[in-house]
Amino acid sequence: MHLTVHQRAALGLALGAGCVLATQGLALPAAHADTPAGARQGSQVRAAEDTVARSLAASLGSAQWRAQVRDAALGSAPAGLAPLTARPGAPAALTGAVTAAERRIAAAKGLGADAGPLLRLRLGDGSMRAALTPDTVPLVAVAADDDRAGTVTAYDSAGRAHALSAARAPREAVYVVDLDVDRATAAGLAQVDKALDKAGLRPAAAPAAASAATGGYWTTTIDSVHLNDDEEPWALGNAEIYSIVTGFGPDGKVRVDTVDMPYLDDDGTTYYPHQILVSWSNYKYDLADVVMMEADSDTNYAALAKALADALLTITDQGAYIPLVDAVLGALPSSWYTNDDDYVDSWYTLATTSSGQLNGARGNGRMTVEPYWVAGL
Numbered sequence: 001m002h003l004t005v006h007q008r009a010a011l012g013l014a015l016g017a018g019c020v021l022a023t024q025g026l027a028l029p030a031a032h033a034d035t036p037a038g039a040r041q042g043s044q045v046r047a048a049e050d051t052v053a054r055s056l057a058a059s060l061g062s063a064q065w066r067a068q069v070r071d072a073a074l075g076s077a078p079a080g081l082a083p084l085t086a087r088p089g090a091p092a093a094l095t096g097a098v099t100a101a102e103r104r105i106a107a108a109k110g111l112g113a114d115a116g117p118l119l120r121l122r123l124g125d126g127s128m129r130a131a132l133t134p135d136t137v138p139l140v141a142v143a144a145d146d147d148r149a150g151t152v153t154a155y156d157s158a159g160r161a162h163a164l165s166a167a168r169a170p171r172e173a174v175y176v177v178d179l180d181v182d183r184a185t186a187a188g189l190a191q192v193d194k195a196l197d198k199a200g201l202r203p204a205a206a207p208a209a210a211s212a213a214t215g216g217y218w219t220t221t222i223d224s225v226h227l228n229d230d231e232e233p234w235a236l237g238n239a240e241i242y243s244i245v246t247g248f249g250p251d252g253k254v255r256v257d258t259v260d261m262p263y264l265d266d267d268g269t270t271y272y273p274h275q276i277l278v279s280w281s282n283y284k285y286d287l288a289d290v291v292m293m294e295a296d297s298d299t300n301y302a303a304l305a306k307a308l309a310d311a312l313l314t315i316t317d318q319g320a321y322i323p324l325v326d327a328v329l330g331a332l333p334s335s336w337y338t339n340d341d342d343y344v345d346s347w348y349t350l351a352t353t354s355s356g357q358l359n360g361a362r363g364n365g366r367m368t369v370e371p372y373w374v375a376g377l
Contacts, residue, residue, distance in 0.1 A: 110302030143178035
């Protein structure tokens with residue numbers, strides 16, 4: 001599927017219901033242990049997820065363990081696989097696979113060892129709950145990472161791979177292994193901020209000093225935000241929106257701030273976060289730029305920080321504001337315009353006085369903003 005926003009806008013956690021398998025009874029050759037499907041796609045994260053999905057599927061032959069997994073999948077939120085496989089009775093092979101995959105994913109994404117459990121288990125769709133009986137041995141799929149893929153690969157307990165329709169959710173129960181992108185993005189943006197601090201692109205924030213001097217400081221807040229609606233695969237993995245805010249700091253050097261937007265869950269939905277987007281005391285001019293991105297499973301935050309630093313450290317203050325959106329976009333690898341870290345939209349020259357609805361330059365999103373005074377304590 002090719003989205004109208006050009007890339008998936010991190011929005012599509014709701015899955016279609018009441019549909020059928022695209023390939024009833026169609027089994028694919030079992031994936032070789034040394035060459036998981038994800039490896040063939042060139043994704044270390046995908047390969048790690050694939051290995052865990054196959055190991056989890058194989059473990060479901062045990063009725064006692066299967067009952068524990070079923071209880072976790074029927075919970076109100078996705079279950080962390082590391083805590084789940086640390087329980088008594090968890091198969092040792094699965095526990096080892098999850099532990100190794102967590103390390104591999106953290107390294108591939110440029111995260112620290114303390115990023116926390118990253119892999120999760122969820123039921124593919126709420127409509128599958130009735131089909132998940134105690135005797136059911138579900139297939140296990142990896143969350144889709146390609147919006148245009150026609151099929152999703154799922155594994156059974158015998159190690160066989162099955163091709164399921166990516167567009168239509170199956171009637172039978174399917175577990176999905178995916179990445180906790182909320183957790184990964186929060187940890188990743190913290191790593192980016194540290195790297196930008198070190199590069200001199202994010203010096204100590206000025207609001208505290210401004211508040212002490214003037215009794216507060218001006219910000220621009222997001223009253224509402226809406227991203228265009230798109231139809232997405234039922235097994236699409238979770239994604240996360242964040243924004244890169246750029247301008248010139250009081251010292252005349254380019255400044256970069258990252259803003260996490262974990263509430264942006266669904267496309268076609270308007271959210272009302274009243275979130276601070278820009279703290280103007282951090283900037284020399286009354287103008288700043290915003291680039292909105294989607295974090296996918298393959299995002300390497302160390303690479304993101306280096307790309308931004310390499311591009312922006314060469315720009316100097318010429319005595320008047322220079323838009324920086326093009327410099328940010330030029331720093332991104334070309335693959336990030338496909339289905340890795342997706343470019344969602346951008347807003348040029350956001351001003352301290354900006355108010356009302358602002359449409360993104362690409363027409364993929366819109367925000368309603370207003371100036372907001374943050375009073376000192």
